[in-house]
Amino acid sequence: xxxxxxxxxxxxxxxxxxxxxxxxxxxxxxxxxxxxxxxxxxxxxxxxxxxxxxxxxxxxxxxxxxxxxxxxxxxxxxxxxxxxxxxxxxxxxxxxxxxxxxxxxxxxxxxxxxxxxxxxxxxxxxxxxxxxxxxxxxxxxxxxxxxxxxxxxxxxxxxxxxxxxxxxxxxxxxxxxxxxxxxxxxxxxxxxxxxxxxxxxxxxxxxxxxxxxxxxxxxxxxxxxxxxxxxxxxxxxxxxxxxxxxxxxxxxxxxxxxxxxxxxxxxxxxxxxxxxxxxxxxxxxxxxxxxxxxxxxxxxxxxxxxxxxxxxxxxxxxxxxxxxxxxxxxxxxxxxxxxxxxxxxxxxxxxxxxxxxxxxxxxxxxxxxxxxxxxxxxxxxxxxxxxxxxxxxxxxxxxxxxxxxxxxxxxxxxxxxxxxxxxxxxxxxxxxxxxxxxxxxxxxxxxxxxxxxxxxxxxxxxxxxxxxxxxxxxxxxxxxxxxxxxxxxxxxxxxxxxxxxxxxxxxxxxxxxxxxxxxxxxxxxxxxxxxxxxxxxxxxxxxxxxxxxxxxxxxxxxxxxxxxxxxxxxxxxxxxxxxxxxxxxxxxxxxxxxxxxxxxxxxxxxxxxxxxxxxxxxxxxxxxxxxxxxxxxxxxxxx
Numbered sequence: 001x002x003x004x005x006x007x008x009x010x011x012x013x014x015x016x017x018x019x020x021x022x023x024x025x026x027x028x029x030x031x032x033x034x035x036x037x038x039x040x041x042x043x044x045x046x047x048x049x050x051x052x053x054x055x056x057x058x059x060x061x062x063x064x065x066x067x068x069x070x071x072x073x074x075x076x077x078x079x080x081x082x083x084x085x086x087x088x089x090x091x092x093x094x095x096x097x098x099x100x101x102x103x104x105x106x107x108x109x110x111x112x113x114x115x116x117x118x119x120x121x122x123x124x125x126x127x128x129x130x131x132x133x134x135x136x137x138x139x140x141x142x143x144x145x146x147x148x149x150x151x152x153x154x155x156x157x158x159x160x161x162x163x164x165x166x167x168x169x170x171x172x173x174x175x176x177x178x179x180x181x182x183x184x185x186x187x188x189x190x191x192x193x194x195x196x197x198x199x200x201x202x203x204x205x206x207x208x209x210x211x212x213x214x215x216x217x218x219x220x221x222x223x224x225x226x227x228x229x230x231x232x233x234x235x236x237x238x239x240x241x242x243x244x245x246x247x248x249x250x251x252x253x254x255x256x257x258x259x260x261x262x263x264x265x266x267x268x269x270x271x272x273x274x275x276x277x278x279x280x281x282x283x284x285x286x287x288x289x290x291x292x293x294x295x296x297x298x299x300x301x302x303x304x305x306x307x308x309x310x311x312x313x314x315x316x317x318x319x320x321x322x323x324x325x326x327x328x329x330x331x332x333x334x335x336x337x338x339x340x341x342x343x344x345x346x347x348x349x350x351x352x353x354x355x356x357x358x359x360x361x362x363x364x365x366x367x368x369x370x371x372x373x374x375x376x377x378x379x380x381x382x383x384x385x386x387x388x389x390x391x392x393x394x395x396x397x398x399x400x401x402x403x404x405x406x407x408x409x410x411x412x413x414x415x416x417x418x419x420x421x422x423x424x425x426x427x428x429x430x431x432x433x434x435x436x437x438x439x440x441x442x443x444x445x446x447x448x449x450x451x452x453x454x455x456x457x458x459x460x461x462x463x464x465x466x467x468x469x470x471x472x473x474x475x476x477x478x479x480x481x482x483x484x485x486x487x488x489x490x491x492x493x494x495x496x497x498x499x500x501x502x503x504x505x506x507x508x509x510x511x512x513x514x515x516x517x518x519x520x521x522x523x524x525x526x527x528x529x530x531x532x533x534x535x536x537x538x539x540x541x542x543x544x545x546x547x548x549x550x551x552x553x554x555x556x557x558x559x560x561x562x563x564x565x566x567x568x569x570x571x572x573x574x575x576x577x578x579x580x581x582x583x584x585x586x587x588x589x590x591x592x593x594x595x596x597x598x599x600x601x602x603x604x605x606x607x608x609x610x611x612x613x614x615x616x617x618x619x620x621x622x623x624x625x626x627x628x629x630x631x632x633x634x635x636x637x638x639x
């Protein structure tokens with residue numbers, strides 16, 4: 001009997017009989033590991049647990065705790081969904097059914113629309129399939145055979161997929177009992193491995209994402225390894241609905257979206273207060289760190305965008321216009337304007353690093369189907385900065401940006417995780433430059449002792465990047481800040497500085513944002529705080545509530561005292577009961593309510609009601625104002 005040497009995740013090397021499977025190895029290590037195992041990686045390639053091991057290799061057993069394990073688990077659940085639909089509605093044609101973040105979906109072509117009742121029936125059928133514990137079996141076939149199988153099944157969409165594959169592509173099917181589906185896999189060993197799932201919704205989706213194609217029905221679902229995890233996820237989804245920034249934005253009168261400008265948000269007076277506070281905070285903190293604020297035009301000649309590379313790599317996302325018979329583009333990014341600002345004069349090495357910051361309005365063409373409140377818009381303000389530096393300053397400058405991002409996110413109470421994205425296929429520049437830039441980002445992260453995940457091939461077309469994914473109060477993550485190291489733009493724009501030797505040299509450049517998009521960051525904050533902003537951000541910080549009309553004068557006096565200290569205050573003059581006014585102020589999520597009547601007016605005090613704590617007693621105005629001022633100054637106080 002011949003043997004193979006298998007290197008396990010812990011670095012140990014063991015010998016096993018040739019053609020042993022990953023699931024057999026998992027069983028030999030421990031029953032617990034085998035029970036948790038979902039898929040495997042052989043020499044870095046994701047495979048089924050039953051894949052035979054034919055040669056010496058590195059083996060990793062994946063569970064639901066691994067990101068790739070989650071994807072295999074959820075993709076397998078999508079196949080169970082498709083099998084259930086075909087059992088219940090045999091004439092339905094299959095589209096595609098991948099795993100996605102937090103779940104999966106499957107596209108179906110069916111004459112009748114899926115209803116809520118249909119989803120319940122499908123879920124019941126899926127439970128039956130899971131109970132049957134049907135094995136997932138892989139079949140590799142020739143191209144012609146694959147097409148014949150699918151044509152005989154009447155699966156026209158799958159036939160189209162096969163015909164679009166390269167001639168030398170391996171074509172495989174996965175079989176679950178009588179159900180068969182075109183799929184590259186891998187999958188769990190059997191349907192019984194799925195422990196908890198839920199179908200979430202139905203939406204329309206064009207076949208292959210092309211609006212010229214037929215609209216299919218997309219069923220979304222999610223799946224977890226434990227019922228408790230599923231219940232926690234569903235609770236977060238319900239909580240997210242309550243926190244939806246579009247709903248709260250309307251209720252709190254912060255912003256609106258109109259048919260006359262899809263994807264172009266309108267900010268109301270209260271929304272502008274939040275926006276201006278964020279921008280003022282941004283300006284103060286950047287000034288402290290040696291940034292100089294600039295402003296570049298929104299429309300620039302098309303030749304600039306050809307020179308920058310956006311014309312070749314980003315044109316489909318841009319808007320265009322003609323001025324004096326010349327082609328111009330509305331800027332989708334601020335960086336080319338920053339190049340022109342740098343080039344306006346000669347620079348010495350003594351001036352570097354040069355940090356130019358811009359709150360720049362950019363426009364990007366997004367398909368109408370992906371627009372989503374403030375989270376996905378067609379125009380937004382990037383809190384951009386471009387740092388021009390000596391090669392010797394790269395690490396120090398990256399660390400400086402990391403520290404600034406960390407400071408900003410902690411102010412708002414966000415934890416975050418970090419990802420490093422490397423060279424994409426559609427990119428500019430030499431391998432040497434890309435390797436140098438990627439290693440510089442890694443070095444800065446290592447110096448800071450930051451754990452990070454590598455996203456292969458997900459960098460910008462001009463350079464690798466560090467992305468910051470912040471976590472909100474209900475556990476969702478949002479990609480906001482980014483640091484992009486760029487050797488390409490300085491080359492394309494022939495940027496130079498005079499070095500210590502009196503010769504011209506090429507600077508290196510960092511692109512970076514912290515909020516990312518002011519609009520999107522406001523949307524995230526609305527949902528993070530559920531509209532109950534901390535005192536320093538609240539559009540109205542104090543609501544004064546006079547008990548009757550005769551207390552209006554004292555209420556005005558209280559409001560004036562607050563306004564003199566730049567505290568944002570409103571007086572509720574309505575002829576309504578005090579309890580009603582308090583409830584209204586609670587719905588408006590105002591941090592403090594001051595109730596004033598005869599007693600308060602006589603003693604020069606106010607009765608204070610806090611948004612969270614309720615009634616907190618009576619206090620003199622000067623003392624209350626001091627407490628407010630301290631709470632506003634202490635931005636980390638999120639009560």
